[in-house]
Amino acid sequence: VTNLQPLLSRDRYTDEEWGLTSAGRCSWNTAFGTPSLTYCRKPSDPRSAYRFCTDHDFDIREDYGADYGK
Numbered sequence: 001v002t003n004l005q006p007l008l009s010r011d012r013y014t015d016e017e018w019g020l021t022s023a024g025r026c027s028w029n030t031a032f033g034t035p036s037l038t039y040c041r042k043p044s045d046p047r048s049a050y051r052f053c054t055d056h057d058f059d060i061r062e063d064y065g066a067d068y069g070k
């Protein structure tokens with residue numbers, strides 16, 4: 001059992017993303033723009049609202065700005 005449950009609603013995730021996020025793994029797609037999905041799968045950062053790893057949480061904070069976590 002992990003205390004890193006996803007913070008966003010279930011409908012914000014695909015089944016695969018939900019599985020990774022629930023397992024405390026980063027669900028960032030590292031193959032964005034290609035036909036296949038490849039997930040980062042690094043351990044989630046406890047401070048990440050999206051349960052991304054530290055690096056990808058940093059990236060999304062930069063990209064989303066004030067919309068982070070919404």
Ligand SMILES: [Zn+2]
Binds near residue numbers: 040041042052055
């Ligand atoms: Zn990651």
